[in-house]
Amino acid sequence: MCLRVDEHCILDVENKAPLVEISVDGNTIKAHEGEPILAALLSNGIKVNRYTVKKHEPRGLFCGIGQCSDCSMVVDGKANVRTCITPVKAGMVIKTQDGLK
Amino acid sequence: MLERDVLVVGAGPAGLAASIEAAKAGADVLLVDLNMKPGGQLFKQIHKFFGSSAHRSGTRGFDIGLKLLEEAKEAGVEIWLQSTVVGAFPGNLIAIEKGVDGGAKEVITLKSKKVIIATGASENVVRFKGWTTPGVMGAGAAQTMINVNHVKPGKKIVMVGSGNVGLIVSYQLMQAGCDVVALIEAAPKIGGYAVHAAKIRRAGVPIYTKHTVVEAIPGEDGTVCKVVIAQVDDHFNPIPGTEETIEADTVTIGAGLKPATDMVKLEKCQLTFNGPFGGFIPLHNDKMETSKSGVYVAGDATGVEEANTALEEGKIAGISAVESLGLISPKEAEKRRIEIWDRLEALRMGPFGERRQQEKDNILKEYEEKIGTAVEMD
Numbered sequence: 001m002c003l004r005v006d007e008h009c010i011l012d013v014e015n016k017a018p019l020v021e022i023s024v025d026g027n028t029i030k031a032h033e034g035e036p037i038l039a040a041l042l043s044n045g046i047k048v049n050r051y052t053v054k055k056h057e058p059r060g061l062f063c064g065i066g067q068c069s070d071c072s073m074v075v076d077g078k079a080n081v082r083t084c085i086t087p088v089k090a091g092m093v094i095k096t097q098d099g100l101k
Numbered sequence: 102m103l104e105r106d107v108l109v110v111g112a113g114p115a116g117l118a119a120s121i122e123a124a125k126a127g128a129d130v131l132l133v134d135l136n137m138k139p140g141g142q143l144f145k146q147i148h149k150f151f152g153s154s155a156h157r158s159g160t161r162g163f164d165i166g167l168k169l170l171e172e173a174k175e176a177g178v179e180i181w182l183q184s185t186v187v188g189a190f191p192g193n194l195i196a197i198e199k200g201v202d203g204g205a206k207e208v209i210t211l212k213s214k215k216v217i218i219a220t221g222a223s224e225n226v227v228r229f230k231g232w233t234t235p236g237v238m239g240a241g242a243a244q245t246m247i248n249v250n251h252v253k254p255g256k257k258i259v260m261v262g263s264g265n266v267g268l269i270v271s272y273q274l275m276q277a278g279c280d281v282v283a284l285i286e287a288a289p290k291i292g293g294y295a296v297h298a299a300k301i302r303r304a305g306v307p308i309y310t311k312h313t314v315v316e317a318i319p320g321e322d323g324t325v326c327k328v329v330i331a332q333v334d335d336h337f338n339p340i341p342g343t344e345e346t347i348e349a350d351t352v353t354i355g356a357g358l359k360p361a362t363d364m365v366k367l368e369k370c371q372l373t374f375n376g377p378f379g380g381f382i383p384l385h386n387d388k389m390e391t392s393k394s395g396v397y398v399a400g401d402a403t404g405v406e407e408a409n410t411a412l413e414e415g416k417i418a419g420i421s422a423v424e425s426l427g428l429i430s431p432k433e434a435e436k437r438r439i440e441i442w443d444r445l446e447a448l449r450m451g452p453f454g455e456r457r458q459q460e461k462d463n464i465l466k467e468y469e470e471k472i473g474t475a476v477e478m479d
Contacts, residue, residue, distance in 0.1 A: 003256075004251060039251075047322075063239055
């Protein structure tokens with residue numbers, strides 16, 4: 001499922017930043033360097049970013065501007081990274097967050 | 102220690118306008134914002150603005166954003182992105198956490214003579230069964246995805262709320278290639294402008310007034326796959342037996358905004374509750390100064406309105422800050438403030454604006470009665 005906006009009547013939606021590879025839960029996906037990690041995942045149809053501590057419920061994009069922390073993931077070994085305001089870098093290793101780690 | 106004349110928190114229209122005014126008058130301005138890019142919500146506003154030519158009607162939000170960024174650069178405003186204020190201490194000290202999550206972060210202490218808080222607003226939520234399921238999000242979040250990141254939040258969207266945000270974002274979701282399968286409104290009437298509602302009706306989106314979302318049902322992958330809606334009675338309670346199930350993978354909630362007052366609280370500025378403005382807001386005077394001397398506010402953080410009012414309030418805050426720094430004369434500052442308040446009055450007219458004008462007057466009056474003159478608290 002690809003969710004990129006590839007045509008738009010007002011906006012120039014072509015992302016000129018280079019396409020790089022990142023790893024998500026062991027799978028390699030393509031992402032534009034500098035775009036929010038969340039956007040790259042969403043464009044690949046990945047909508048669950050973490051599971052809650054107590055009830056193990058899935059969470060995903062909610063506010064999109066760094067306020068709610070629901071899109072937090074483990075990035076390069078560090079937990080609680082708000083993926084909506086963290087830019088993609090080539091070779092990033094991203095994992096779905098389980099509880100606090 | 103790092104020292105600046107003016108710290109502005111939040112690089113949306115209010116913060117940018119305040120920074121530009123202050124920097125143009127010769128102040129050393131630092132503008133901080135937690136996001137990856139400056140501009141606040143302007144860059145997601147791809148529609149043309151309403152209003153008079155003085156307020157750039159007919160111009161798209163992102164073009165206004167680009168213009169402001171250019172002006173800020175010319176004026177010499179220093180901008181720190183991915184930077185969050187995390188503390189305020191006696192002696193005009195502000196702690197700023199700089200750096201990206203997961204990367205190297207540092208906390209920098211800044212001594213700033215004046216502080217302008219332009220932190221904007223956050224989205225309200227409607228809670229129903231399954232509202233935390235991935236696929237349920239703020240309408241603003243969906244708008245950020247399509248218009249800034251150029252990624253669709255999903256394919257089939259149920260929009261909750263028929264205020265201007267709900268209506269405009271529905272249209273923009275369609276422009277991005279999403280299918281808006283229903284627009285739900287609990288009130289008996291559409292909340293926003295008829296011109297926006299007509300646009301999405303013409304595009305074939307069914308609008309359900311007197312309805313609410315009862316449940317978002319997850320599929321096997323844990324994300325939304327079905328949405329149950331129902332009619333509501335006069336007290337907004339769902340009427341049993343009227344449920345309908347809609348196939349959709351996304352629920353976007355456009356239920357209004359509330360002022361983001363965390364920083365205002367950190368500075369211990371006095372708050373007041375104001376329903377029409379979206380909740381608790383900092384009391385302020387016609388200089389946009391709070392109960393705390395040297396701390397100013399502007400934009401949605403002072404009550405939820407729109408980009409143009411935020412811009413104008415930002416200018417007032419910037420002018421007042423440099424006035425108190427002695428960089429412009431009180432006479433000049435007052436002259437400019439009067440001009441801006443006149444323009445603000447013009448913006449606060451009509452069926453949606455009048456109420457806000459009234460409330461703004463009340464807030465200024467309340468400030469006079471309760472505070473009178475801002476006090477040094479440190």
